[in-house]
Amino acid sequence: MTVQGWESCDASPELSLRSSFDSDDRRVVCAPPGEEWSGDVATSAGAFLASANGPSGEPRVYIVDVGPNGATLSEPRRIWSRETGQISAIAISPDGDVAAVAADFGEGRHEERVSLIELGNPPASTSRDVEIRPSAHTFSMAFSRSGDLAIGRVGTERGPQSRELTVLTCHTDHSTPRQARRVAEDHLRGIGQILGGTISPDGKLAAVAHSSESDEAFCLSLIEVSTGERRLLLERENRVTDPAWAELAFDRDGTNLLIGYDEIGCISTSSLSYRRIVEVEEGGWIRVAWG
Numbered sequence: 001m002t003v004q005g006w007e008s009c010d011a012s013p014e015l016s017l018r019s020s021f022d023s024d025d026r027r028v029v030c031a032p033p034g035e036e037w038s039g040d041v042a043t044s045a046g047a048f049l050a051s052a053n054g055p056s057g058e059p060r061v062y063i064v065d066v067g068p069n070g071a072t073l074s075e076p077r078r079i080w081s082r083e084t085g086q087i088s089a090i091a092i093s094p095d096g097d098v099a100a101v102a103a104d105f106g107e108g109r110h111e112e113r114v115s116l117i118e119l120g121n122p123p124a125s126t127s128r129d130v131e132i133r134p135s136a137h138t139f140s141m142a143f144s145r146s147g148d149l150a151i152g153r154v155g156t157e158r159g160p161q162s163r164e165l166t167v168l169t170c171h172t173d174h175s176t177p178r179q180a181r182r183v184a185e186d187h188l189r190g191i192g193q194i195l196g197g198t199i200s201p202d203g204k205l206a207a208v209a210h211s212s213e214s215d216e217a218f219c220l221s222l223i224e225v226s227t228g229e230r231r232l233l234l235e236r237e238n239r240v241t242d243p244a245w246a247e248l249a250f251d252r253d254g255t256n257l258l259i260g261y262d263e264i265g266c267i268s269t270s271s272l273s274y275r276r277i278v279e280v281e282e283g284g285w286i287r288v289a290w291g
Contacts, residue, residue, distance in 0.1 A: 002264060002278070003041050003050070003287040012036040015050055017066075029064065032076055040087055042142075043289040044096040045252075050076070051087040059087045061101055063119065079117055088112070091141035091149065092119075094201060094252075100149060102138035112136055114151070139163075139245055140196050144203030148225075150183070152197040162186050165197035165208055167225055183223055184208045189230060191221070195261075196246035199225070200254040205269075207257055209246035211238065220248075220259065222269060233257070234267055234274060249290040260288035 003015045015037045016026040031037045031052050038059070040051040052060045062076035080101050091100040099117040140152035149168045156162040165184040183206045186193050192211035195218075199206050206223045212235065220234035239262055247260030259265045264278040 002260070003037055003039050013039055015041065029073065032062070035060065038087060039287050040090045041287050041289045042090050042092045044092045044094050047092065047096050048289065049090050049092050049099055051090055054081070058083055059085050059103055061087065061090055061099070063099070079119065080115065089138045089141040091143050093143040093147065094145045100141050100143070102141060104137065112138060114138065140198065140248070142198040142249075144199045145201050146203045148199060148203040150197060150199035150206060152194060156185070158185070163194040165194060165206055167199060167206065181225070183225055183228070184210075187213070195244065196248050198248040198250060200250050201252060202254060205254065207248050207250065209248055209259070209261070218261065220257070220267065233269065233272055247288045249288055251290050258288050258290050264288055
């Protein structure tokens, strides 16, 4: 699943589903009438979340139920909305029971809240806010099967522009999580600037996209959550058109990693073989998720 947009264009972002890497068949999913997708997307078994902007820019999140291979789609159901603010990241647990929404509020959108939403029928029966550093800005979130929530954010104790990937441990009843540990930080242990992050389905590994310490290369690393041990998966020369953020998503068994950066690609976490799936046009941006 991808959402693609363009920095200097009035065209609305496009959300589309592919049944496989080798298929040219794309299914475009339209936003609700009068709204447009705003970019963030997340998947679980049998459903996906997508963020949208209302007619006057109101931030909203929808859930869509998906049939086998994307053959059938339900109508989008709204699970979260506010009158003001801007969504910065969304996530859904692998079992589809809980969603997380990070949004910026306040003057200059410098007041952020992360909400946990219980999904039922009807959805969004309960919502709770997670305590987070007030000046932080979340740029990525992902759940593991055990309920751990990986949060990539800008604004740490080291400074307002410092980035980190932190893993929070959620209780089995999805009550408010507690901080477990900081997995990665800028400019430490071979990492330059963090560009994106996610957590493996079993919660044992974190994937981090980052620049090299010299900022001359784009890198992708796997980090053991329990020990902090890092393994380099990918390193290539930085390109002029590279964006400041990268999207990462594991497949269901954690053996392959989807990368959305200057292109959409997939890398095996064991053989390190890489394949390009879609090239992104210059001046465009991409979001990816793996159902």
